[in-house]
Amino acid sequence: MMxxxxxxxxxxxxxxxxxxxxEVKPAKADIGFRDLLENQxxxxxxxxxxxxxxxxxxDSPEYSGTFxxxxxxxxxxxxxITVRGPFGMPLGKVFVNKHRFIFYNQIMNQFISGxxxxxxxxxxxxxxxxxxxxxxILTARNRFSVLSQxxxxxxxxxxxxxxxxxxxxxxxxFDTDHLLTxxxxxxxxxxxxxxxxITYENFQRIHGIYFPQLVNFVRPAEKQGLSLIxxxxxxxxxxxxxxxxxxxxxxxxxxxxxx
Numbered sequence: 001m002m003x004x005x006x007x008x009x010x011x012x013x014x015x016x017x018x019x020x021x022x023e024v025k026p027a028k029a030d031i032g033f034r035d036l037l038e039n040q041x042x043x044x045x046x047x048x049x050x051x052x053x054x055x056x057x058x059d060s061p062e063y064s065g066t067f068x069x070x071x072x073x074x075x076x077x078x079x080x081i082t083v084r085g086p087f088g089m090p091l092g093k094v095f096v097n098k099h100r101f102i103f104y105n106q107i108m109n110q111f112i113s114g115x116x117x118x119x120x121x122x123x124x125x126x127x128x129x130x131x132x133x134x135x136x137i138l139t140a141r142n143r144f145s146v147l148s149q150x151x152x153x154x155x156x157x158x159x160x161x162x163x164x165x166x167x168x169x170x171x172x173x174f175d176t177d178h179l180l181t182x183x184x185x186x187x188x189x190x191x192x193x194x195x196x197x198i199t200y201e202n203f204q205r206i207h208g209i210y211f212p213q214l215v216n217f218v219r220p221a222e223k224q225g226l227s228l229i230x231x232x233x234x235x236x237x238x239x240x241x242x243x244x245x246x247x248x249x250x251x252x253x254x255x256x257x258x259x
Contacts (some may be wrong), residue, residue, distance in 0.1 A: 149163050
């Protein structure tokens with residue numbers, strides 16, 4: 001009986017050690033990293049219109065809280081974000097298109113408008129990301145132009161790409177089924193410190209197009225995190241142009257960015 005128990009314990013120990021070992025092998029010969037990047041680009045271009053409700057959870061040393069947002073996108077450039085706080089309290093709205101933007105801070109009853117490039121690197125409300133970054137996060141977009149491959153393999157049933165992109169060093173994981181990004185890590189160059197990582201989970205197929213229902217954006221060094229849970233997702237359905245109009249209170253103060 002003692003021998004049987006010892007044998008079973010040995011089997012359990014061996015199985016646990018085997019499970020901890022990560023599987024790394026060359027990627028399939030019929031799929032290259034360029035194929036994955038091109039597929040990611042086609043996927044992004046296939047989403048012509050998009051709307052969803054988003055529960056945003058922000059966690060940082062400066063501020064922590066939960067917000068509800070409505071996201072409406074028409075084409076590659078026109079986007080409206082409406083953010084509400086507890087009990088539906090209006091916090092702010094921002095509209096951007098290819099050339100212009102309007103940001104209305106409903107708490108302070110102040111608004112800013114002007115050319116998009118003057119606002120692209122500014123923060124929206126308390127979120128620890130620039131406006132352009134927030135737009136990309138909310139619409140699950142990533143830009144992979146001019147990548148220099150360093151490693152391409154399969155890790156734990158994911159395609160794994162390690163590459164350089166200008167002054168960025170990237171590590172990207174792609175799902176082997178729908179071939180879309182599930183995780184991206186961005187490192188400082190020439191250092192090896194992790195700037196941020198972003199994950200995409202719980203993909204749902206809507207009108208033949210996959211979209212993540214959970215997105216997490218984390219800056220480890222700054223201890224900043226942004227989590228997004230999507231519901232009521234609509235893709236490539238007609239969008240009313242009037243929905244992009246922002247009504248601004250007559251007593252609202254306009255902020256001059258040049259000051």
